[in-house]
Amino acid sequence: MNGLFDLPSDLQHSYPGLVGLHLREALIPVAAGLLLALPVAQLCVRLRWLYAPVLGLTTVLYAIPSLAFFVVLIDYTGQTETTVMIPLAVYSLVVLVPAIVDGVRSVPQETLDAATGMGLGAVRRYFQVQLPIAAPAIVAGLRVACVSSISLVSVGMLIGNQGALGNMLYTGMTYGRPRLIWLSVISTAVLAVAVDALLVLALRLLTPWMPRGGARPARKAAAR
């Protein structure tokens, strides 16, 4: 009898190998998206008129089905991991830009005034005040980006077996092996939940300054 986690050799990976591959294909795009989203969002905060067109463009990008994206990209990057990761990075960017913009804009004007008045220049203000205070909004965006990225990686099975855990699903369906199908679906879900939980935990550790277990003080709400 096959062990629960034994995989047929045509998957070319052990189970832990597939999980690692899946995480890599899902999370590198999110990281890349974050790296791009930070400056784009900052531009949108500084130049208010830029935000609406950027938001429009990102919405259009988000509306493109991932499969269509893959097909177009195959001509340029072939049947590789990169072809899977580029669309995922774009989706992350689309989710993260508004999250960061909203987060940075949620910093109370008086906090910024105080920072300016005390002699923090624009760079310090950004890194020491705006970004940390925007952290909860950014992490909220990251959670959405990570979960959708983890589920979307599986679609990569359709372009030359680049779907990591998705490949297992494909194999399972092709050879009529329900165990592989279940294993693939459940593993993907568990990965998504685990990454999400890690982000929630990280946020808690990063933001001891957030009021917990109750409504935020009314003063903050009034100040907005």
Added chain:
Amino acid sequence: MIRIEAVTKRYPDGTVAVDRLSLDIPDRAITVLVGPSGCGKTTTLRMINRMVEPSEGRILIDGVDSRQQPVNTLRRSMGYVIQNAGLFQHRTIVDNIATVPRLLGWGKSKSRDRARELMERVGLDPALAGRYPYQLSGGQQQRVGVARALAADPPVLLMDEPFSAVDPVVRKGLQDELLRLQDELGKTIVFVTHDIDEAVKLGTMVAVLRTGGRLAQYAPPAELLSAPADAFVEDFLGADRGIRRLSFFPSAGLDLLTGPVVRADAGAGEITARDTGGAPWLLVTDADGRPLGWTEPGTLAAGPAGPARLLSYGRPFVAGRDSLRAALDCAVLSPTGWAVAVDEEGRVTGVVSQQAIGDAIRAAHATGRGSDGTPDGTSESVCDPAHGDRTPKAAR
């Protein structure tokens, strides 16, 4: 000295927020900018630390144009306090206060030591050091704001309606604390408020601005109250300016009667033998000379006075330190119409009638005393306008 020279601010949308304003702001004193909302107070204050750049005119700091030094160097040399404190919600109290020292390159532990020292200075429990702003009350946050502004010991403090968002009791505490701190530290403070009472209480000099950012009057508060420059200023000062002006007349000149003051354990013979100076009431004190209450001479002669048989003596004033306003207030509140004067320890030094206080007020007006409150705050004749604020606890 900060000198504002013919400064105009025109915002890009055409609003003239400040119009050819000139002000000499004295060193080591509190200068208050007061006026109705939208009259350009914040704009003026922010031009001093260049958060707003003047359209015309210039601002000199100790004779040097403020544009001569890098803007952030200028700002770090001026403490800045705003409404709602504007604390960094993601930093602990101690790190909030340490902000400017850190910017100036002090080490982390030195900055924090300094921050803790300041917490004590402004009356904050050091146990709050590790808390976050959301865990503090509005009044505590405002104290943190003041401590943060003072952290690097800047010579100048800019305060924009710092106490406007807290309730009246807390506000009064913060105002008293600021006066006390200023006695210790002697900063050059520019204080913005829309509250004329706050301006009169805190200001060594008060600049009244009118809408459109024009200066209506620049004078010490006593002069403002006695001689408003025009109808606008008079209107802005409010209805009871005559009474409030009494805050600037000392009570030292009052003729206190000691005849009507008797100790509770005095014998009947001693009481009847007294020359009460025509007073129809006797003030009974305890053995230490602290007031117990008023009684009629006949009642007391009949036997020792228990507290139950005494009329309340109201709230005494401290002779010499409190103002005529405080003395008059005591007399008005007293059921007998007589005010009780005490020393700093709360022991009775005498009593005085409404009549006598009225005479003193007329005499003071006649000689014009009280209108000479000098901007350097050294004049002994300027009383604490917040009358009775510092009444010793024993006397309450």
